[in-house]
Amino acid sequence: MLLAVGFSVVGRAEDRVIVARQGGLEAKLEYCKTCHGLSAQGYRGYFPMPRLAGQQPQYMENQLRAFIERRRTNPIMANVAHVLSPSMVSALATHFRNLDPKPIGGAPRGSLALGKRIFEDGLPDANVPACAACHGSEGKGQNEIPRLAGQLYEYSVGQLTGWTKVRGQGSAVDTSAIMAPTAHNLTRSQIEAVAAYVSYLQ
Ligand code: HEC
Ligand code: HEC
Known part of the structure; x- marks a missing residue:
């Protein structure tokens, strides 16, 4: 005691x-x-x-x-x-x-160039900011902003397509609100492109 x-x-x-x-x-x-x-x-x-x-x-x-x-x-x-x-x-x-294992890989490679553009520059016409602005140029994150580098493709797609159904539940506003408009403004194919791109970042 x-x-x-x-x-x-x-x-x-x-x-x-x-x-x-x-x-x-x-x-x-x-x-x-x-x-x-x-x-x-x-x-x-x-x-x-x-x-x-x-x-x-x-x-x-x-x-x-x-x-x-x-x-x-x-x-x-x-x-x-x-x-x-x-x-x-x-x-x-x-x-x-x-821990620093190699990314698990396996994401489709067809739209990596689009994914890179979204990550680095965003999509100004669609009100999508550059992911790098918050998640860092290498996708390593900081503090309450997560690392995206090497994340499983299917997981990132799932998170971005279902954002407000899963996060920010209950009455209090939390950190998930920061990502909500961005997740909302991305189309399915843009989500797939950027999720594939970050999955290969080491
Ligand atoms: C204004 C800052 C900001 C920008 C810009 C931003 N994010 Fe985020 N992102 C966050 C924050 C903060 C979180 C953590 C949310 C939480 O606490 O639930 C997050 C979480 C995520 C997650 C969940 C990761 C996990 O491990 O579950 C993904 C995926 C993601 N962001 C992708 C993106 C993509 C793709 C872009 C660019 C199109 C982007 N983000 C732009 C701040 C940002
Ligand atoms: C039975 C399987 C299982 C076990 C055991 C498990 N997890 Fe998970 N974990 C999951 C799944 C599935 C998800 C994805 C949840 C989602 O889709 O929102 C997850 C998500 C997470 C996340 C959110 C990741 C992110 O990027 O936002 C964290 C953090 C986490 N787990 C930590 C842990 C820790 C720490 C342990 C051990 C104490 C653990 N998990 C044990 C299945 C598991």
């Missing part, structure tokens, strides 16, 4: 070490990898499992909380996330940052 009180005043970094020592973190990571791939590179299953490798910790943490708070609805991840303690959420979010 005394020990627990002592620990609670030390910072988050120590928190993570404690979680790791308890063996809980390793066990959880094994579990994550059964779906997200052995090096978290993503996996084409019955559902597309997104790449987590290299993902921004703040984005990861925000999404895990969104699943817990049901701001983002997904029955699988709601189940996975609702049992995680806040310190476990932080520890998991940080873990994937340094």
Whole structure:
């Protein structure tokens, strides 16, 4: 008990070490990898499992909380996330940052040039800003803006076509609102082009 009180005043970094020592973190990571791939590179299953490798910790943490708070609805991840303690959420979010497997590939290559143009310049006539403006010129993201580089094609297409059905649920406005108009203004074929392009970025 005394020990627990002592620990609670030390910072988050120590928190993570404690979680790791308890063996809980390793066990959880094994579990994550059964779906997200052995090096978290993503996996084409019955559902597309997104790449987590290299993902921004703040984005990861925000999404895990969104699943817990049901701001983002997904029955699988709601189940996975609702049992995680806040310190476990932080520890998991940080873990994937340094993984750097090759992109899983496999996206259609027919409209990569269009995808690159959308990513770099946007589509001014359709009110679509350059993705690079927020996600970075290499698609690595920052803070609460996710990495797109190497993301599974089918996953990105699914997210962009169903954006407001899945994200930003409930009454409070969250970070998903930043992407909503862009997702809305892209046509299906433009989504496919840009999702294919980013899936090959390393
Ligand atoms: C049973 C399979 C399964 C397991 C186990 C699982 N996930 Fe997931 N995860 C998914 C699926 C499917 C999605 C995509 C959800 C969607 O389409 O919105 C996802 C999405 C995510 C996302 C959102 C990614 C993004 O780019 O927005 C994060 C973060 C995540 N999972 C973290 C984890 C962590 C951490 C663990 C381990 C504690 C874990 N997942 C375990 C299936 C799983
Ligand atoms: C104004 C900044 C901004 C611009 C411009 C922008 N995004 Fe985003 N994007 C975000 C933010 C913030 C999120 C995280 C949303 C959340 O928290 O749910 C996001 C999330 C995403 C996701 C979900 C990633 C995942 O792992 O689930 C995809 C896919 C995406 N953006 C694609 C694009 C594409 C393609 C473009 C260009 C056509 C683009 N974005 C332009 C800010 C931006």
